[in-house]
Amino acid sequence: xxxSLRTRxxxxxxxxxxxxxxxxxIDSSASGSRGGVxxxxxxxxxxxxxxxxGDGSSSIDPSGDSxxxxxxxxxxxxxxxxxxxxxxxxxxxxxxxxxxxDQGSSVDPGFGAPSSGTS
Amino acid sequence: MLLWSLARASAFVAFGAYTxxxxxxxxxxxxxxxxxxxxxxxxRLLGSIGMVAIAVHVTTLLLDSxxxxxxxxxxxxxxxxxxxxxxxxxxLAIGLPLSFRLRQAKFISYRVWRKIHWAGYVTWVVMLLxxxxxxxxxGSPYAAALYAGSVALVGTAVLWRHFDDEPASSPARTSPxxxx
Numbered sequence: 001x002x003x004s005l006r007t008r009x010x011x012x013x014x015x016x017x018x019x020x021x022x023x024x025x026i027d028s029s030a031s032g033s034r035g036g037v038x039x040x041x042x043x044x045x046x047x048x049x050x051x052x053x054g055d056g057s058s059s060i061d062p063s064g065d066s067x068x069x070x071x072x073x074x075x076x077x078x079x080x081x082x083x084x085x086x087x088x089x090x091x092x093x094x095x096x097x098x099x100x101x102d103q104g105s106s107v108d109p110g111f112g113a114p115s116s117g118t119s
Numbered sequence: 120m121l122l123w124s125l126a127r128a129s130a131f132v133a134f135g136a137y138t139x140x141x142x143x144x145x146x147x148x149x150x151x152x153x154x155x156x157x158x159x160x161x162x163r164l165l166g167s168i169g170m171v172a173i174a175v176h177v178t179t180l181l182l183d184s185x186x187x188x189x190x191x192x193x194x195x196x197x198x199x200x201x202x203x204x205x206x207x208x209x210x211l212a213i214g215l216p217l218s219f220r221l222r223q224a225k226f227i228s229y230r231v232w233r234k235i236h237w238a239g240y241v242t243w244v245v246m247l248l249x250x251x252x253x254x255x256x257x258g259s260p261y262a263a264a265l266y267a268g269s270v271a272l273v274g275t276a277v278l279w280r281h282f283d284d285e286p287a288s289s290p291a292r293t294s295p296x297x298x299x
Binding site: 012024 | 127136
């Protein structure tokens with residue numbers, strides 16, 4: 001078994017070809033997305049222009065249901081929160097967010113987090 | 120996006136090359152090739168290809184801002200153990216050929232070089248763990264096939280050498296540094 005210059009060149013060429021082929025295969029496939037890497041968390045800044053301070057009407061409900069909560073109002077502060085599914089679950093009042101009249105700045109960045117102490 | 124794809128592709132090429140390095144090295148050490156010198160040269164060629172692929176992998180990850188890999192990550196500074204494993208593999212992959220140069224220059228003895236060279240197995244295992252736990256493609260069939268095939272190849276080579284080497288274990292083992 002000898003390792004001639006031809007063998008070396010062929011091996012190196014095969015490696016380069018593999019690299020190029022794999023790169024384009026990955027890039028063009030559906031798995032070429034960045035799904036496997038944790039994306040940086042981005043919190044959407046609160047929309048201040050669409051709310052009136054003190055009215056508690058601007059809290060974001062991840063369920064998309066603006067009437068979640070037994071009172072049908074997002075400004076209620078009885079210590080319950082929306083889990084994003086539209087259901088109302090009780091939360092420990094000591095762990096709830098600041099109650100508020102300042103709910104114009106309250107943003108729920110994810111599911112399960114207390115939205116605004118609404119019920 | 121191309122940088123990200125290139126980073127992933129180069130990781131596969133690097134791992135494949137190092138699997139070849141380990142398997143070929145086992146065959147050389149088990150005296151499967153006579154004369155040994157050309158086989159050792161091929162072993163080193165595969166190592167060089169793996170090193171280039173690692174360089175591409177690291178460079179593209181550093182340039183791709185989305186991957187969050189920094190220079191500090193190369194020194195194990197990061198929250199993820201799997202990335203630290205990659206950093207360990209990176210430095211081991213640099214250290215192994217360096218030890219070969221030191222042996223050629225007579226800075227270290229053959230015995231010391233041989234002990235250092237055992238780290239080649241560790242390097243390969245660390246690379247495997249890094250790829251398995253940190254790789255984006257770990258769940259894909261082709262990645263699973265590569266990992267399983269590589270483990271099977273290296274495992275077979277190790278078993279072959281273990282059983283083939285028993286009656287012939289003698290101190291007069293071929294030194295790649297001498298074979299050059």
